[in-house]
Amino acid sequence: MDNSKKTILSARGIGKTVKSGSSDLVILREIDLSVTAGDAVAVVGASGSGKSTLLAILAGLDTPSIGSVEVDGADLFGLDEDQRAELRGKSVGFVFQSFQLLPSLSALENVMLPLELAGRADAEAMSREILARVGLGERLSHYPKHLSGGEQQRVALARAFSVRPKLLFADEPTGSLDAAAGSGVIDLIFELNRSYGTTLVMVTHDENLAQRCGRIVRLVAGQIAGK
Amino acid sequence: MKQSLQMLLRDWRAGELRVLAMALVVAVASITSVAFFADRVGRALVRDAHQLLGADLVLVSDHAWQPGIAQEIANRGLNSARATTFISMAIAGENSVLAGVKAVSGNYPLRGRLRIAPAVNAPDGPALAGPRPGTVWIEERLVTALSAPVGSRIKLGASSFEIAAILTLEPERGANFFNIAPRLFMNVDDVAATGLVQTGSRVWHYLYAAGAPEKIVALEAWAKGRMARGQRVENLESGRPEVRGAIERAQRFLGLTALLAAILAGVAIALGTRRFVERHLDGCAVMRCFGATQNRLLLLFGGEFVLLGLAGCALGTVIGFVAQFFIAEILGGLLRADLPAVSMLPALQGFLVGLVLLLGFALPPLVQLKNVPAVRVIRRESGATSGSAFAVYAAGLVSLSGLLIWHGRCRAGRDRGGRFRRGGRVVRGDSLVGFALFLREFLFKKDRKEKSLFALWPRQPAPACARQRDSGGEPRSRAHRGPAPDVHAQRPRGCLAAQFPAGCAQPLSARRPARPARGSEVLLYQPRHRDPGAQPHGARPPGFREQQEDR
Known part of the structure; x- marks a missing residue:
């Protein structure tokens, strides 16, 4: 994996405003952010500070009112919706607070999903391997409803890392877990991150977790307060 | 895939x-x-239905058919049969009765079956072919009228015929004046020998055709252009309208x-x-x-x-x-x-x-x-x-x-x-x-009513106005428990905007009128006269008649 110190994520002048009744509500303003490949960045802030909105914009899930984002050299909002989806499929992984596993699919099938969408013929073998790596090699055929929260998040991690993403966005990955399970998941995230050389952008409330990242971006009322 | x-x-x-x-x-x-x-x-x-017609298509003429018609039916690969009907006196000994004679070819009918019985009141069965030459089939009432059982002979014009069977069912037979007479079936080849059909006789000549529907349609179109005076084409629509x-x-x-x-x-x-x-x-x-x-x-x-x-x-x-x-x-x-x-x-x-x-x-x-x-x-x-x-x-x-x-x-x-x-x-x-x-x-x-099949997507959270109302401690009435539109989200257009005025989480039409307090009077009838107390009990109040008329 290429760990050269090039900028893999760059945001310039990001602003997000939504209509709220007759007035405008500013969620983000003048966000400039640059992330180097291989870095681990924590985005912290109080509830309503715009963390998740910023994450969604950086990942191309949402569009900013103003500003631009470059991911791996591609102008994210110069692309159309489908091109952004293809870019995400190739370069981006996600871990969500609510896991977002498909309930109708087994653990193995959930991990296989992004690989199948990418047209990988070895989707099953790769999925088995990475599930074994996160400690769920014996629970391949289990459905999400039969897994604990920590196990579900491990499946989600396996799914996120299965496509070997250059950039991993994690939205409160321990937000739905107890302390013990959360700690295990965090250890796993950093271990996989190091192993695959992935760049990590993580939104969290947890200051201790943020401290484990190399860099902390603090959002206050939609603006970066400290870097 | x-x-x-x-x-x-x-x-x-x-x-x-x-x-x-x-x-x-x-x-x-x-x-x-x-x-x-x-x-x-x-x-x-x-x-x-075609059995009721005896064929798929019937050509009817009040005079003998020109020879090309029957040949054309055969040339088109269709089955054909022919028949001649007329009224004549049937004589058996001293008895004579006016009979409706139908002289048919051996393969009549092309659709359905005649049913015959070997004797009066005997079980009947389908006839596989028409009457053989020299024989007739007659209805039961003709047997009674002529006192001529099966096996006896009957005279028609110049010829004498053996009664071979009792005719019990003729599907084609409709109800008209000429069919009132009891039916007598004979072979069409015997007609000439009877001498009954002469110039000026009231005789109907039939040509029957049956076969593939498209061929029948084509034949019908062809035949209609060639019908002369006294000739017509009958199908179910025209022949058996009932x-x-x-x-x-x-x-x-x-x-x-x-x-x-x-x-x-x-x-x-x-x-x-x-x-x-x-x-x-x-x-x-x-x-x-x-x-x-x-x-x-x-x-x-x-x-x-x-x-x-x-x-x-x-x-x-x-x-x-x-x-x-x-x-x-x-x-x-x-x-x-x-x-x-x-x-x-x-x-x-x-x-x-x-x-x-x-x-x-x-x-x-x-x-x-x-x-x-x-x-x-x-x-x-x-x-x-x-x-x-x-x-x-x-x-x-x-x-x-x-x-x-x-x-x-x-x-x-x-x-x-x-x-x-x-x-x-x-x-x-x-x-x-x-x-x-x-x-x-x-x-x-x-x-x-917001219970539509059109509501494809899960309902959105209640708008700010509804949340504020809830957070303000006001109990949410049953009328307000329904799904509410989100001011930020697109809602199905089936939910008419006019039903959701600003700040209202429920269509106005769904709101219930205030229930009257216990003991209060509910007026079911509002007389135009504003002083109903002057009326005696049971009397119609003023304006009742006018209201009835208005209704």
């Missing part, structure tokens, strides 16, 4: 498709069983039965798809996150539904095929007719109807499924753009209408052979009007 098959198997295993598949199978089974049965009954009706109405009514009833099954199928599929879509919104958002383009999602789900449709329609067709035998068995006692063998056209129709219904009612919501925004994985309230509710179901309406038109044309085409084109048109018109009324009455009214 491989991934679609995988998704189909996974969704099936998870039970996501069972409701939809069940709806489809039941729908197709209903449609095909009714269609199979209707087709068999329809063909039996037409067949039996039969036409009965068949039209039967076909309309069966057609409406099939239509009802199709409408129920559409509703069931729409409901099943709605459930499927609701349960796949999150999954689609996740797939969008992991790189699925909109076209990819559409192909995946479209392929999945096509495969589901093929499997469901095949199974439903098989079940319908089996079920129609039970229907025929149950109703066999009522029909009193042998139904013809099953044709495969209803199977094809049912299969295609199922597929078109599924795709017509399911594809529009699936198309919308691809529009689920990826950001839904973070903000769950972000739904897909629902678009126009009518547009979503317009495809289903158009599909069903197309099917009905096609079905009507099929029947009209089939009926063309049986001369019942008007019946097909009537059913088709009824079907379209009926379905439109159904949509208006059921779907749109439901929509206005």
Whole structure:
């Protein structure tokens, strides 16, 4: 994996405003952010500070009112919706607070999903391997409803890392877990991150977790307060 | 397609498709069983109707046929028979009775069978051929009137004939003045020897034709251009008008039965798809996150539904095929007719109807499924753009209408052979009007009550105004527990904006009037006269008469 110190994520002048009744509500303003490949960045802030909105914009899930984002050299909002989806499929992984596993699919099938969408013929073998790596090699055929929260998040991690993403966005990955399970998941995230050389952008409330990242971006009322 | 098959198997295993598949199978089974049965009954009706005519087409002339006509029927590969009818005196010993004589060729009738008995009150059976030369068949009342049993001889004009059988059933016989006389059947080759048919005799000459419907239609067109004075072409419509109405009514009833099954199928599929879509919104958002383009999602789900449709329609067709035998068995006692063998056209129709219904009612919501925004994985309230509710179901309406038109044309085409084109048109018109009324009455009214099939997407959170009201401690009344529109989210257009004035979480129409306090008076009648107390008990108040008249 290429760990050269090039900028893999760059945001310039990001602003997000939504209509709220007759007035405008500013969620983000003048966000400039640059992330180097291989870095681990924590985005912290109080509830309503715009963390998740910023994450969604950086990942191309949402569009900013103003500003631009470059991911791996591609102008994210110069692309159309489908091109952004293809870019995400190739370069981006996600871990969500609510896991977002498909309930109708087994653990193995959930991990296989992004690989199948990418047209990988070895989707099953790769999925088995990475599930074994996160400690769920014996629970391949289990459905999400039969897994604990920590196990579900491990499946989600396996799914996120299965496509070997250059950039991993994690939205409160321990937000739905107890302390013990959360700690295990965090250890796993950093271990996989190091192993695959992935760049990590993580939104969290947890200051201790943020401290484990190399860099902390603090959002206050939609603006970066400290870097 | 491989991934679609995988998704189909996974969704099936998870039970996501069972409701939809069940709806489809039941729908197709209903449609095909009714269609199979209707087709068999329809063909039996037409067949039996032609038996009442004795052929598929009859040419009638008040003078002898020109030789080319009979030859033309043979040249067209059609079966033909001939007959001559006239009234004559039948004599047996001292008794004589005016008889309606029908002299027929050996292969008469081409459709249906005459029934004869060996003696009066003896069991009868179908006659395999007409009377042999030198013999006659007579009705029972002729036997009585002439005192001439089977085996005795009867005289017609210059010839004498042996009574060979009692005629018990002549399907072609209609009710008119000339048919009042008791019937006597003889062989047409014996007519000349009787000397009864001479110049000026009141005689009708018939040519019968039977065969493939398209050949009959062609012959009819050909013959109509060659009819001379005193000649005409008779089909069921013109020859037996009393039969036409009965068949039209039967076909309309069966057609409406099939239509009802199709409408129920559409509703069931729409409901099943709605459930499927609701349960796949999150999954689609996740797939969008992991790189699925909109076209990819559409192909995946479209392929999945096509495969589901093929499997469901095949199974439903098989079940319908089996079920129609039970229907025929149950109703066999009522029909009193042998139904013809099953044709495969209803199977094809049912299969295609199922597929078109599924795709017509399911594809529009699936198309919308691809529009689920990826950001839904973070903000769950972000739904897909629902678009126009009518547009979503317009495809289903158009599909069903197309099917009905096609079905009507099929029947009209089939009926063309049986001369019942008007019946097909009537059913088709009824079907379209009926379905439109159904949509208006059921779907749109439901929509206005916010229980609509059109509500494709999960309801959005209550708007700020509703949350503020709740947080302010005001108890939420039952009337306000209904789903509320989100001012930030697009809501289905079926929810009329006029019903949601600013700050109102419930349509005004759904609000209940304030219930009067206990003990308060509820005026059911409001007299125009404002002083009802002046009226004695039981007297009509002033204005009552005027109000009655107003009503």
